[in-house]
Amino acid sequence: MHNHRGLLIVPENGAAKACCGRPLQYRECMTFNDNSNIGNSKVRRRGRTTGLAVGGGGVGVIAIFLLSQLFGVDLGGLGVGVGGGGDASGDTELSECQVGEDANANVDCRMVGAYSSLEDYWVAQAPAIGIEYREPALILFDQTTTTGCGNASSATGPFYCPLDETIYIDTSFYADLRDRFGASEGTLAELYVVAHEFGHHIQQIGGLFEGTDRSDTGPGSDAIRLEVQADCFAGAWVAGASQTEDESGVPFLEPVTGQQVQDALSAASAVGDDRIQQSAGGGVNPETWTHGSSEQRQRWFSAGYDGGPGVCDTFATGADQL
Numbered sequence: 001m002h003n004h005r006g007l008l009i010v011p012e013n014g015a016a017k018a019c020c021g022r023p024l025q026y027r028e029c030m031t032f033n034d035n036s037n038i039g040n041s042k043v044r045r046r047g048r049t050t051g052l053a054v055g056g057g058g059v060g061v062i063a064i065f066l067l068s069q070l071f072g073v074d075l076g077g078l079g080v081g082v083g084g085g086g087d088a089s090g091d092t093e094l095s096e097c098q099v100g101e102d103a104n105a106n107v108d109c110r111m112v113g114a115y116s117s118l119e120d121y122w123v124a125q126a127p128a129i130g131i132e133y134r135e136p137a138l139i140l141f142d143q144t145t146t147t148g149c150g151n152a153s154s155a156t157g158p159f160y161c162p163l164d165e166t167i168y169i170d171t172s173f174y175a176d177l178r179d180r181f182g183a184s185e186g187t188l189a190e191l192y193v194v195a196h197e198f199g200h201h202i203q204q205i206g207g208l209f210e211g212t213d214r215s216d217t218g219p220g221s222d223a224i225r226l227e228v229q230a231d232c233f234a235g236a237w238v239a240g241a242s243q244t245e246d247e248s249g250v251p252f253l254e255p256v257t258g259q260q261v262q263d264a265l266s267a268a269s270a271v272g273d274d275r276i277q278q279s280a281g282g283g284v285n286p287e288t289w290t291h292g293s294s295e296q297r298q299r300w301f302s303a304g305y306d307g308g309p310g311v312c313d314t315f316a317t318g319a320d321q322l
């Protein structure tokens, strides 16, 4: 295990316990308190939208690339496809996701639990950094969906659309993340993704996108400052997650373990621009980076984990310190 500065390591208590619907060897998965009330109507699943044109070719790639420059969606370098119009329909509440035990058992409910914990965290923390909180929506989808920022497919990866203030996640991304980038299999890595996108929402409601130039790429660019700030916000939440509570005062999550923090760092690392360029078989060119290097993303996650959201002002950081 790498020794990340200042990371709090909570020892495993040794009690072998199946979690997250997986066998015993996956004890590293982040655990919700079985009895916490995670239910949240702001998380919905969108039914499969069939017959939607999905362009895998150059035009689609360019379109969504431009979209990403304008609106800051997270493409993650995963290859993208966009299609024509289509009506969003069939959103359903995840009424089967009521308690932490459900979140431990399946990924949809884990997203609901993550949302509820993040909501509780940011209701308390946003005012401390001068931001008035308002809630985002979270849509889980399958294959393709329409969004306020255009159409998205599974290959787009999880992203936040500022125009409709909604986080979009195709949960099959998590398997892709492991297969393509070798992220370790902890559920904290899944939760990290939600926390990062939630971080973009905090930027949106805080007006932090305004005045930034997201067409700029490379070291010190606004694009990278926004991305590593979202990583920093994600780290801050991970550190505070076990203190987030449902309306009855039951904590949503058990304290994180060192292994779980490693999983989240691994997820941050796996989506670093250098790692993605390497896995794509091309050269590593920092001038084209939009999200930051693996090292940068891990470092800002750790900064938030250690210091909370107040240390996440990446725009006040010199380019050589970023």
Ligand SMILES: [Zn+2]
Pocket (backbone or CB within 6 Å): 073, 074, 196, 200, 227, 230
């Ligand atoms: Zn991002």
